[in-house]
Amino acid sequence: MNILIIGTGYVGATTAMVFAESGWQVTGLDVDADKIERLRQGRLHFHEPGLEDLIAKHVHSGRLLFTTDKETAIAGHDVIFICVGTPSRPDGSADLRYIQQVAEDIGYLMNGYKLVVTKSTVPVGTQEQVKAWIEAAQRQPHPFDVASNPEFLREGKAVEDALQPDRIVIGTDSAKASEQLLTLYQSFQCPRIITTPRTAELIKYASNAFLATKISYMNELAKLCDEFKVNVNEVADGMGLDPRIGPSFLQAGLGYGGSCFPKDVSELVMTARAQAVQLHILEQVMEVNRIQPTYLLDKARSRLGDFANKNIAMLGLAFKPNTDDIREAPALRMIHQLLLEQANVRLFDPVATLPAHSSSYEAVTVCASVEEAIQNADAVILCTEWAAFGQLDWENLKGLLNQLNFFDGRNMMDARWMRGIGFYYQGIGND
Ligand SMILES: NC(=O)C1=CN([C@@H]2O[C@H](COP(=O)(O)OP(=O)(O)OC[C@H]3O[C@@H](n4cnc5c(N)ncnc54)[C@H](O)[C@@H]3O)[C@@H](O)[C@H]2O)C=CC1
Numbered sequence: 001m002n003i004l005i006i007g008t009g010y011v012g013a014t015t016a017m018v019f020a021e022s023g024w025q026v027t028g029l030d031v032d033a034d035k036i037e038r039l040r041q042g043r044l045h046f047h048e049p050g051l052e053d054l055i056a057k058h059v060h061s062g063r064l065l066f067t068t069d070k071e072t073a074i075a076g077h078d079v080i081f082i083c084v085g086t087p088s089r090p091d092g093s094a095d096l097r098y099i100q101q102v103a104e105d106i107g108y109l110m111n112g113y114k115l116v117v118t119k120s121t122v123p124v125g126t127q128e129q130v131k132a133w134i135e136a137a138q139r140q141p142h143p144f145d146v147a148s149n150p151e152f153l154r155e156g157k158a159v160e161d162a163l164q165p166d167r168i169v170i171g172t173d174s175a176k177a178s179e180q181l182l183t184l185y186q187s188f189q190c191p192r193i194i195t196t197p198r199t200a201e202l203i204k205y206a207s208n209a210f211l212a213t214k215i216s217y218m219n220e221l222a223k224l225c226d227e228f229k230v231n232v233n234e235v236a237d238g239m240g241l242d243p244r245i246g247p248s249f250l251q252a253g254l255g256y257g258g259s260c261f262p263k264d265v266s267e268l269v270m271t272a273r274a275q276a277v278q279l280h281i282l283e284q285v286m287e288v289n290r291i292q293p294t295y296l297l298d299k300a301r302s303r304l305g306d307f308a309n310k311n312i313a314m315l316g317l318a319f320k321p322n323t324d325d326i327r328e329a330p331a332l333r334m335i336h337q338l339l340l341e342q343a344n345v346r347l348f349d350p351v352a353t354l355p356a357h358s359s360s361y362e363a364v365t366v367c368a369s370v371e372e373a374i375q376n377a378d379a380v381i382l383c384t385e386w387a388a389f390g391q392l393d394w395e396n397l398k399g400l401l402n403q404l405n406f407f408d409g410r411n412m413m414d415a416r417w418m419r420g421i422g423f424y425y426q427g428i429g430n431d
C-alpha cells in the first residue's frame, strides 16, 4: 500500500512522517505551494520539536515525497488520509468546506478502489457526508471505502504522541477498510478500537471536551483558592494522586487556547443542539474559559490603578510552550485588551510571532529577549510556560524593571521565592 496524505499542516506533516517511519511509501499533497517546496527540501513550515529531522530523513531516503499535483497524486495512491483543517464557523459549528473540496477532488479524480480515511477532526455523521460527496463527484463508478481515524497528538509533543499513541481508533463499516488500516498500523504497540464511524468521530470530540472540562474546572476552583489563600497546585497534586482523577490537565492558568479545544468544544455543543440536546456542562466550560484571561488582567489592573501608559512586559505568545502556534492564544486576547487600555506592550516569545498582516498589533514592541521586554516594565505578565522562563534569575533581572510586579498566568514561578525577593507576585489560585 502506498499512502497519500492530503493537507500537510501540523497533523498531515506529522502523519506523513509516522507512516514513512513505519516503512511505508508516503506522499504529502497540499494546495500551498510554499509549504510543499519547503517540505521537499526537508524543511518544516512550523515549529515542532524533532519533526523536521525525521521529515528530512525520509525526504532524503525517498520514502517521503511532496506534491501539489492532485491529479497524479490521487490517481497514484490506494490509501488517502484527509488531514485538512476544520475551523469554526462564526456560529461555532465546524466549517467542512476543505473536507468537501478534498472529497469532491477524490471522487472526480479516482481511477479505481480507494480507501479514504478522515484524520481531521470532523463532526459526528461526517463520514456519511464524505461518502456522499465522493459519490456525487465521480465521473464513473469506482468502489471505495471511507473510514474515520481521529488523531490525538498534542502540538509541541507531536512526534512522541504520534509515534507512541495511547490508542488507535478506527471507525468503519467495511471489513476491508479496517483490515487495511490495521496493516498500516501493525508496528504500533497500543490498544486498537474498531468501531462505527460515528463512534470514532464522537470519541475524538468527547476526549477533547473532557480535557477542556478538567482545565475549566481547575480554573474556576483556582478563584476559590485565591479567596482561601490556598495554593491550587497543591490541591491539584492532592487530587491527582487518586487514579480515578489522574494528575494531568489539572494545571490552572489563563485557560485553554490552540486550534482544537476552543473549536472542538464549541462544535460538540452545536452538534448536540442540532439534535435538541443541551450540553450544559460544556457550555459553562466555554464560558469559564472565555473570561479566564480577564481574571489575571483584573488583578494587574487593580495593582497598577490602570494600564494607561504603563509598560507591560508580556512573556510568551504561543498558546502553549514548544510551538509557534498562536491560534486562540490567551496572550493575544490579553494584548488586545491592554492596547485598548493604552498600555505600552513589550512582547517576547522564543519562537512565536504576532499575526502577519494585522494592523491590530502594530503598537506592540516585539523584543528579541526577556531582558529587552522587561526594560522599565511596570508589570510582567507571563502567558506561556516556556521552560527557559522558569530558569531566569529574577534576583538579577529585577533591577531592569520600573516596578516589581509579576503576574504569572501559568503559575510557573515559586510564589514564596518571588515574594521573598521583593516582587508583588500574583498567579492564578496561589495568592
Ligand atoms: N493541530 C493539532 O494539534 C491537531 C489537529 N487535529 C485536527 O486535524 C485537522 C488539521 O489540523 P492542522 O493540521 O492543525 O491544520 P493546518 O491548518 O495546520 O493544516 C491544514 C492543511 O491543509 C491544507 N489544505 C487545505 N485545503 C486543501 C486541499 N483542498 N487540498 C490539499 N491541502 C489542503 C492547508 O493548506 C494546510 O496546509 C483539523 O481538523 C484539526 O482539528 C487533530 C489533532 C491534533
Ligand SMILES: O=C(O)[C@H]1O[C@H](OP(=O)(O)OP(=O)(O)OC[C@H]2O[C@@H](n3ccc(=O)[nH]c3=O)[C@H](O)[C@@H]2O)[C@H](O)[C@@H](O)[C@@H]1O
Residues within 6 Å of the ligand: 121, 151, 152, 153, 154, 155, 156, 208, 211, 215, 248, 249, 250, 251, 252, 253, 254, 255, 256, 257, 258, 259, 260, 261, 319, 320
Ligand atoms: O485535537 C487536537 O488538536 C489536540 O488538542 C489537544 O492538544 P493541543 O491543543 O496541542 O495542546 P494541549 O497540551 O492539550 O493544551 C491545550 C491548551 O490547554 C492548556 N492547558 C493544558 C493542560 C492544563 O493542565 N492546563 C491548561 O491550561 C494549554 O496551555 C493549552 O492552551 C489535545 O491534548 C490533543 O490530544 C488533541 O489531539
